[in-house]
Amino acid sequence: QKEVEQDPGPLSVPEGAIVSLNCTYSNSAFQYFMWYRQYSRKGPELLMYTYSSGNKEDGRFTAQVDKSSKYISLFIRDSQPSDSATYLCAMSLRGLSGGYNKLIFGAGTRLAVHP
């Protein structure tokens, strides 16, 4: 079993739809949760970063963490064609003495928003 599971999609939605992207994980020690967006032929771009259970909102994006269910989500409201990309979840453990946390990535979900 992978530490982080993410449905690779592809997910195709019409412009204006609400998009829900999800990851599950098995290691209850994960404490930091991130969502990255990766456009074709580009490096991953950090979108959202959360620590605690609950919701965090940034514009059209909401990150949700449910530690009891080991489940995280990214919601995109009013989706636009420019949101078409691969979305990767990533998570890490609490920092070591040197402050470094190894990131564990999901497989990434390909999203296409069509006009």
Place this chain on the structure above:
Amino acid sequence: SAVISQKPSRDICQRGTSLTIQCQVDSQVTMMFWYRQQPGQSLTLIATANQGSEATYESGFVIDKFPISRPNLTFSTLTVSNMSPEDSSIYLCSSTGRAKETQYFGPGTRLLVL
């Protein structure tokens, strides 16, 4: 967030040769990381590079195949040695951000080995 650049952006190489990829960060950072992203796959950590110490390699990756240099706090190189077609991949470098739990990525180097 840190701005990270990589050279080359892409290359086509013959099997048996080596390629060195450069990564430059626009600010001083303690830790830099090298990842591989094979076609349609997620990111796999190759190694962590601290300035002034030997790189730490993940399981399945060895220094002879992927030697790494970290001469200062803004620069690192990854060499892919004695390449085979299985090394065809995107190689990404990253550094920690202001929040040390996060990482920021460069644009990647697309490598094709024939």
